[in-house]
Amino acid sequence: MFKEILFLLSLGCYSEAANILYIIPYAEKSHYIMLRPIGLELAKRGHNVTVITSFKETDHPSGYHQIMVDDVGSDDKTAFGGNDGSRPNLFTTVDMSTETILWKFLWVGGLALTENYLKSKQVQEFLAKDNTFDMVISEQFAQEAFYILAHKYNAPLGLVSTFGNCMKHNIVTRNPLQMATVTFEWAEIPEPTTFVGRLKNLYYSLYEYAYWKYWFLYEQERLMTKYIPNIPQPVPSLFEMQKNASLLLMNGHFTFDPPTAYLPNIVEIGGAHLSHSKSQLPVDLKKILDEAPHGVVYVSLGSNVKSAELPIEKKNAFIKVFGSLKETVLWKWEDDDLGPIPKNIVTRKWMPQKDVLAHPNVKVFISHGGLIGTQEATYNGVPIIGIPITGDQYNNLLLAQNIGFGRILRYHDISEETLGNNLKEVLKDDSFKNKAIEIADRFKDRPMNALDTAMFWIEYVIRNKGANYMKNPAMDLSWVAANMLDVYTFVLFVVLIIIFVAIKVVLGLINMVGIGDNRVAQKRKRS
Numbered sequence: 001m002f003k004e005i006l007f008l009l010s011l012g013c014y015s016e017a018a019n020i021l022y023i024i025p026y027a028e029k030s031h032y033i034m035l036r037p038i039g040l041e042l043a044k045r046g047h048n049v050t051v052i053t054s055f056k057e058t059d060h061p062s063g064y065h066q067i068m069v070d071d072v073g074s075d076d077k078t079a080f081g082g083n084d085g086s087r088p089n090l091f092t093t094v095d096m097s098t099e100t101i102l103w104k105f106l107w108v109g110g111l112a113l114t115e116n117y118l119k120s121k122q123v124q125e126f127l128a129k130d131n132t133f134d135m136v137i138s139e140q141f142a143q144e145a146f147y148i149l150a151h152k153y154n155a156p157l158g159l160v161s162t163f164g165n166c167m168k169h170n171i172v173t174r175n176p177l178q179m180a181t182v183t184f185e186w187a188e189i190p191e192p193t194t195f196v197g198r199l200k201n202l203y204y205s206l207y208e209y210a211y212w213k214y215w216f217l218y219e220q221e222r223l224m225t226k227y228i229p230n231i232p233q234p235v236p237s238l239f240e241m242q243k244n245a246s247l248l249l250m251n252g253h254f255t256f257d258p259p260t261a262y263l264p265n266i267v268e269i270g271g272a273h274l275s276h277s278k279s280q281l282p283v284d285l286k287k288i289l290d291e292a293p294h295g296v297v298y299v300s301l302g303s304n305v306k307s308a309e310l311p312i313e314k315k316n317a318f319i320k321v322f323g324s325l326k327e328t329v330l331w332k333w334e335d336d337d338l339g340p341i342p343k344n345i346v347t348r349k350w351m352p353q354k355d356v357l358a359h360p361n362v363k364v365f366i367s368h369g370g371l372i373g374t375q376e377a378t379y380n381g382v383p384i385i386g387i388p389i390t391g392d393q394y395n396n397l398l399l400a401q402n403i404g405f406g407r408i409l410r411y412h413d414i415s416e417e418t419l420g421n422n423l424k425e426v427l428k429d430d431s432f433k434n435k436a437i438e439i440a441d442r443f444k445d446r447p448m449n450a451l452d453t454a455m456f457w458i459e460y461v462i463r464n465k466g467a468n469y470m471k472n473p474a475m476d477l478s479w480v481a482a483n484m485l486d487v488y489t490f491v492l493f494v495v496l497i498i499i500f501v502a503i504k505v506v507l508g509l510i511n512m513v514g515i516g517d518n519r520v521a522q523k524r525k526r527s
């Protein structure tokens, strides 16, 4: 009882409802899974939340207002598709270089999505109105033009990253760069701490940063100027906007990701979409899971990948191996024409993944290693066999493999033999399950759950008018000064001068002695 009263008091300590603009401009389902509860929870706590989104919520608190941008949110017009609605076979991205992925999905895709959102009738109507906001929150991904709305409404800017630690933001805010231990989020670096690993990390980080700062941000500014009316003068650059962000909420946690140093306004909220999750399994799925005598193998390659695009020989390898198991196999498969399949395989076009993974009968998760799915497995203590396709998936799986509750199976290596061996090992060897449970416990062991942590810091920033005192004072220094390079250079210079002078003096002395010796020698010769 006392606990409940304390809880109510803690909820009540922030009684003032704020007007919050929440921008979810990247029409990606997996991103939305992570971003969704933040807007809904803010509204539930009594705030007036206006959301720019392409994912419609039907059951929401009354203070949740949606600016629906529905013409970019359909499945085939996501960032992975072209502007014309075309969409590549995602399995072909396995062989794309990091640079290509950055260009295609992050930059070209990001600009197309930003423009589609900004020019939409709904957003244009919204921008034409006289709005006031106490805080503007936006996803940090590839749509920086929206950041200017914080300036437009004279409100603090909060960013939410669906990724964990982010190189760009670290550089901009002068948060210490920890390139020796934090891998660049889009690169595949099997041994990040080796010399070659660190060299690659530096290369990719600089590559992204240079194009982002000197090209992409200007393109974003072009869209901003074209579509956003009445921006108060002087208009700050989008680089300045990001630099001045009051808060960055990040989808990571040190119990899974490598621990790093953070400024006080960078907060880890990894697993926020799982904190208040109370949904239940549909009756039919629950029955299948409850009544699987030997447990369940759950298979899903994510929300973007279409199983029909899987080459026939790989598809057949899956079916053969699954058919030979005594476990029940629950497979997210979007097409009807899987053909005749063994009795122990059950397919569904869609599955409530976090609820499936929460079921105690699930023995292993065969996944593509997307961050959301990896966190859901982590949270529920389920070992992973991961087939990375693109983006950050390899890195997520590498962490799981290094911790000891995951196995990476390369896409090109998929065969009856490799899949069978991996499954046999993970199902038989208890160390995978034990490790998974250990990680699940420590992932949840926090002073406050992830979603409440996000709420606390958002309300904190509003309460403290942007909490500017949390920002890094090094932000105001040049990069050279912030890294002490000018002072180091000066000290090095002084040391070199001292060494130089010392050498001169010593040489001079030797010379004098030498000349003396020479004279003696010459005298001897003459005599």
Ligand SMILES: *[C@@H]1O[C@H](CO)[C@@H](O)[C@H](O)[C@H]1NC(C)=O
Binding pocket: 019, 048, 049, 050, 065
């Ligand atoms: C809440 O937000 C809606 C939609 O943006 C706006 O029309 C309304 O005036 C706001 N309410 C308050 C009390 O600020």
